[in-house]
Amino acid sequence: MRDAVTAETIAIGSELLLGGRVDTNSLYLTDALSVLGIEVRYKTVVGDDCADIARVVRTAVRRASLVVLTGGLGPTLDDCTREAVARVLRRPLGRSATAHKQLTAWLRSRGRTPSASQLRQALIPQGARVLKNPAGSAPGFLVSAGESWIVALPGVPIEARQMFDDGVFPWLRRAHSRRVPLIRRTLLTYGLAESELERLVVDLVPTQSGIALGTLASPLGVTLSLTASSRPADKRVRRSHEATREPPVRELIAQSLAAMRARLGSLVVGEGSATMEQIVGEALQSHALTLATAESCTGGLIGHRLTQVPGSSGYYYGGVVCYSNEAKTALLGVDPALLQAHGAVSVEVAASMAEGIRRRSGCAIGLSVTGIAGPGGATPTKPVGLVYAGLARSDRPTITQQFQFHGPRDLIKLRASQAALNWVRLALLDR
Numbered sequence: 001m002r003d004a005v006t007a008e009t010i011a012i013g014s015e016l017l018l019g020g021r022v023d024t025n026s027l028y029l030t031d032a033l034s035v036l037g038i039e040v041r042y043k044t045v046v047g048d049d050c051a052d053i054a055r056v057v058r059t060a061v062r063r064a065s066l067v068v069l070t071g072g073l074g075p076t077l078d079d080c081t082r083e084a085v086a087r088v089l090r091r092p093l094g095r096s097a098t099a100h101k102q103l104t105a106w107l108r109s110r111g112r113t114p115s116a117s118q119l120r121q122a123l124i125p126q127g128a129r130v131l132k133n134p135a136g137s138a139p140g141f142l143v144s145a146g147e148s149w150i151v152a153l154p155g156v157p158i159e160a161r162q163m164f165d166d167g168v169f170p171w172l173r174r175a176h177s178r179r180v181p182l183i184r185r186t187l188l189t190y191g192l193a194e195s196e197l198e199r200l201v202v203d204l205v206p207t208q209s210g211i212a213l214g215t216l217a218s219p220l221g222v223t224l225s226l227t228a229s230s231r232p233a234d235k236r237v238r239r240s241h242e243a244t245r246e247p248p249v250r251e252l253i254a255q256s257l258a259a260m261r262a263r264l265g266s267l268v269v270g271e272g273s274a275t276m277e278q279i280v281g282e283a284l285q286s287h288a289l290t291l292a293t294a295e296s297c298t299g300g301l302i303g304h305r306l307t308q309v310p311g312s313s314g315y316y317y318g319g320v321v322c323y324s325n326e327a328k329t330a331l332l333g334v335d336p337a338l339l340q341a342h343g344a345v346s347v348e349v350a351a352s353m354a355e356g357i358r359r360r361s362g363c364a365i366g367l368s369v370t371g372i373a374g375p376g377g378a379t380p381t382k383p384v385g386l387v388y389a390g391l392a393r394s395d396r397p398t399i400t401q402q403f404q405f406h407g408p409r410d411l412i413k414l415r416a417s418q419a420a421l422n423w424v425r426l427a428l429l430d431r
Helices: 014-018 025-035 050-063 081-089 097-108 116-122 157-175 194-204 235-244 249-267 276-286 301-306 325-332 336-342 347-361 409-428
Strands: 006-012 039-046 066-070 093-095 123-125 129-131 140-145 148-153 182-189 212-218 221-229 268-271 291-295 316-321 365-371 386-393 396-404
Touching: 006 025, 006 050, 014 039, 025 039, 025 066, 025 157, 025 182, 039 050, 050 066, 050 081, 050 148, 066 157, 081 093, 081 123, 081 140, 081 148, 093 097, 097 116, 097 129, 116 123, 123 140, 129 148, 129 157, 140 157, 148 157, 182 249, 194 212, 194 221, 194 249, 221 249, 249 268, 268 276, 276 301, 276 409, 291 301, 291 347, 301 316, 301 409, 316 325, 316 347, 325 336, 325 347, 336 347, 347 365, 347 386, 347 396, 365 409, 386 409, 396 409
Parallel strands: 006 039, 006 066, 066 148, 291 316, 291 365
Antiparallel strands: 093 123, 129 140, 140 148, 182 221, 182 268, 212 221, 365 386, 386 396
16 A cells, blocks of 8 residues: 555445435545544545446546445445446456355344345455455455555445444554544534634634644534644644644644634534534533423424434433424414414414423423425415524523524424524523
C-alpha cells in the first residue's frame, strides 16, 4: 500500500440513486478510518450495473490506496460487486471453501437450506481474503490491487459495520500502526443557519494550527466539526508549535470547542454522536420529570425517536397519535367547539392537546404537535409547513410555539419533530 494513505468509499445499489435508501455506511467508514489517520478523499455512489461498478472501481484504485465498497454482495442477479472487482483485477471468480462454509453454517443455523442463488455469495475473486459476516449471510473480502487494496462489505449497515470492525479495522491498525490518527470533535447545534454559525465561531479556531473548521447542515440542525492531525504534517506548522511552545493540537481543539460552547450557549444541543432525543432524555432524567406526547401531523415520529433511546421508559410515558378531529376530542378531550372555531392547526388546539395529554397521563410535561405537512390541506392563512406545538407543565402555565417549515411532507414531519424536541430541551434549560 502507498505510504500516503488515502481512501475512497463506493456505495453500490440503484436504490441509493433512486431515493429509496440513504447511504449511511460511508459516514461510518469515514469516522472509523480517521481514527487510523486515513483520510477519505472521495465518495462514489453507483447503481447495480457490473460495467458501471467496474468503471468506478478502476478509477478509485488509481487515485486511492484503500477502496472500500459496500453493497452488491447478495444472492440476486443484480448483486454483481464480486464480478466487477474480478473484472478490474483480471482474475477469475472461484468458489471459496471458507466463504462456502461460513455461508452454509449461517443459513443452517436459521433452519434454511442454501439455494443455488445463495451459494453465489461464496464466489470470491482469486487471491482475495474472505471476511466473516457475523450478522448476515454474505461474506466480504479484501484483495490487493497493485499498490492499492480493495475491501468489499455488504450494504446492510449492521453487517457492514460489524464486518469492518471485526475484520478490517484490526488489519488496517496493524498495517498503519505508525500513522498519526486524525482528531475530530463535533458539536450539534440547532437554531441558526450554517453561514451564520460559521461567522460566529470562525475566529475561535487558532490560525496556522492545522485545525480545519467544518459545517454540515441537515434537517436536524448544523454540525460544527474541528479536524486535525494529532501531529501536523506540515513541518513549518509543527516547528512553529514547537518553537512557541503552543499546546498540542488535541488541547487546542478542546479549547476551541469550549469557546464555541460558551459563545453559542443554548444553540449547542450536544457533542459527538449525541442526538436531540438523547439530550432531551438526559435532561428529563436529570430533572426527574416524565413526558407524554400528543401528535397529529408528525404521526408518532416524536414518540418513535424518544423510544429509540435505551432506558427511555424511565422518563417517557407514551403518547397518542390523534390525527383526526374526532381523535383529538375522544383521546385528549379537545372541545369540538374549539376545533370548529379555530381549526385543528391553531394555537388554541395545540394548547388543548398538550393539556389533555398531560392531564390524562399524569406526567409532568405534555407535548403536542399539530400542523399541515402537505402537499394538500393549505389555506390562504395556513400554508403548508405551518406547525403549532404546545407545552403543558404541571408547575407552569401552558405555552405554545409557531413554526414554519418548507420541503416535502416527510421533511416537514422530521423538522417538526426536531423543533418540538428542541423546544422541550430549551424549556428544561429555562430558555
